[in-house]
Amino acid sequence: MDKSRITLPPETVAVKIEADICVVGGSCTGVFAALRAARLGAKVVLLEKSNRLGGVATLGLVGMWHSLFDITRQQQIIGGLTFETLERLEKTGACTTFRKPTDYYGIRLNSEELTLELDAMVTAEKNITLYLQTSFSQAVMAGPGQVEAIVADDKSGRFAIRARVFIDASGDGVLARGAGLAMRRPEHPQPPTSCARFSGWSFPDGFNLRQCMDKYREELPDLPGGYFWGMPIPNSQLYMLAGTRVLQCDCNDADEITRAEITSRRQIKAILDMLRREFPDRPICLEALPSAIGIREGLHIESAGTLTGEELLAGRRFPDAIGNGTYPVDIHNDTDATITFKSLDGTVRVNKADQRIHSGRWLPEGQVLPFYQMPLSCLIPRGAVNVLAAGRMLDADRDAFGAVRVMVNLNQCGEAAGVAAWQAVQSGGGISRIDSAETRRLLQAGGSIIM
Numbered sequence: 001m002d003k004s005r006i007t008l009p010p011e012t013v014a015v016k017i018e019a020d021i022c023v024v025g026g027s028c029t030g031v032f033a034a035l036r037a038a039r040l041g042a043k044v045v046l047l048e049k050s051n052r053l054g055g056v057a058t059l060g061l062v063g064m065w066h067s068l069f070d071i072t073r074q075q076q077i078i079g080g081l082t083f084e085t086l087e088r089l090e091k092t093g094a095c096t097t098f099r100k101p102t103d104y105y106g107i108r109l110n111s112e113e114l115t116l117e118l119d120a121m122v123t124a125e126k127n128i129t130l131y132l133q134t135s136f137s138q139a140v141m142a143g144p145g146q147v148e149a150i151v152a153d154d155k156s157g158r159f160a161i162r163a164r165v166f167i168d169a170s171g172d173g174v175l176a177r178g179a180g181l182a183m184r185r186p187e188h189p190q191p192p193t194s195c196a197r198f199s200g201w202s203f204p205d206g207f208n209l210r211q212c213m214d215k216y217r218e219e220l221p222d223l224p225g226g227y228f229w230g231m232p233i234p235n236s237q238l239y240m241l242a243g244t245r246v247l248q249c250d251c252n253d254a255d256e257i258t259r260a261e262i263t264s265r266r267q268i269k270a271i272l273d274m275l276r277r278e279f280p281d282r283p284i285c286l287e288a289l290p291s292a293i294g295i296r297e298g299l300h301i302e303s304a305g306t307l308t309g310e311e312l313l314a315g316r317r318f319p320d321a322i323g324n325g326t327y328p329v330d331i332h333n334d335t336d337a338t339i340t341f342k343s344l345d346g347t348v349r350v351n352k353a354d355q356r357i358h359s360g361r362w363l364p365e366g367q368v369l370p371f372y373q374m375p376l377s378c379l380i381p382r383g384a385v386n387v388l389a390a391g392r393m394l395d396a397d398r399d400a401f402g403a404v405r406v407m408v409n410l411n412q413c414g415e416a417a418g419v420a421a422w423q424a425v426q427s428g429g430g431i432s433r434i435d436s437a438e439t440r441r442l443l444q445a446g447g448s449i450i451m
């Protein structure tokens with residue numbers, strides 16, 4: 001008998017619910033997919049393994065969205081549910097300004113209040129059934145690329161959800177993987193980071209966090225290297241620091257993610273110890289750790305057409321474009337402390353920690369790229385009959401992913417997946433036959449800016 005394996009008994013589980021569309025994962029990507037489909041009339045089930053919606057924006061404490069305007073500040077290029085959510089947050093001062101082209105440098109959000117708004121948006125929609133603390137565990141296949149049902153685990157046990165179309169918005173691509181769809185792991189995925197929230201984050205003029213880390217590095221070897229950023233949180237006295245990084249981590253591997261959680265928290269502890277030693281009289285407190293380490297990159301689906309950095313940075317206008325963006329190609333390297341930014345103003349710079357080690361231009365002097373586009377095709381897994389993928393597992397090469405991976409972009413992908421899934425439900429055809437002109441029309445009619 002092979003003692004290294006256990007055979008599970010065959011199992012029958014109840015079908016708890018049948019829906020038109022089932023969305024796995026409740027970040028803004030998944031929530032926006034569910035909302036757009038539900039508003040078109042679809043019966044939608046949305047499941048999320050944690051206790052709240054929002055993904056990295058809430059669980060990971062990352063409360064920063066990027067500009068809704070093009071780089072020349074001439075026109076708004078992002079609307080839809082991103083805009084609608086910001087309008088809700090704005091009412092209580094839970095986000096910074098976003099309406100004017102001059103609001104270019106990023107929109108800070110209060111992650112906790114985002115959680116509350118997402119709760120309200122989803123529960124107000126009668127066509128959505130929400131299951132929190134419910135984890136996807138298995139795809140039940142009707143044929144190659146065709147999911148008949150999924151099996152999920154919740155507090156009460158295991159159950160099945162049957163749907164006509166499924167959207168994988170899990171970030172990790174758990175459904176696409178479970179359905180046996182082709183996926184690839186990048187050779188150098190961008191490293192994960194645990195953010196943290198602090199109170200008392202106030203230092204004397206001239207204080208430099210990086211130099212302080214360098215001063216204490218021997219004494220506190222867990223201090224992180226590399227780029228960091230942070231922000232004061234709107235409607236709060238707290239400060240969020242994205243200061244850790246775990247290099248060469250396969251975030252789809254269970255042992256690796258355990259290592260990453262522990263390592264990044266050690267780095268946060270070292271930052272706290274350092275600040276307490278440097279400023280013994282200041283009340284610097286650690287107020288919150290993320291519920292899950294922030295994963296920048298894991299597996300990608302293989303789609304009919306990989307979005308490439310070349311076409312993105314050429315400003316290619318796709319016939320099936322479902323969204324627009326301006327965030328730079330921002331690559332956190334996973335082998336050293338460098339980070340590369342290729343901005344749409346034509347500049348390229350490489351930083352090592354906070355030192356600039358290279359700067360130049362990738363566009364001729366005087367030229368800029370106002371914005372780039374994202375096509376629907378990179379959300380359609382190759383060989384899938386009724387599965388769409390939205391979020392960071394979309395099909396993009398290293399450069400293109402470096403740009404599209406931020407939330408204002410993935411939010412738009414979520415909305416597009418929701419609309420496209422509804423079209424597939426209505427037509428009864430597979431997702432490969434979705435009429436993208438109609439997707440664009442429906443997106444625009446629902447408030448998206450389609451160009």
Ligand SMILES: Cc1cc2nc3c(=O)[nH]c(=O)nc-3n(C[C@H](O)[C@H](O)[C@H](O)COP(=O)(O)OP(=O)(O)OC[C@H]3O[C@@H](n4cnc5c(N)ncnc54)[C@H](O)[C@@H]3O)c2cc1C
Nearest residue numbers: 025027029049055056064136170171193294391392406407
């Ligand atoms: C440290 C850090 C800083 C960043 N900074 C910024 C920034 O400033 N601005 C910006 O816009 N972007 C930023 N990004 C990138 C951005 O946050 C992510 O790319 C984006 O949030 C990914 O969205 P997603 O929907 O694909 O995945 P996620 O946000 O990871 O959401 C996936 C959701 O699926 C759920 N899920 C997973 N598995 C299951 C399962 N089995 N069953 C049910 N549910 C499941 C998860 O719990 C989660 O809620 C940052 C990323 C990191 C890590």
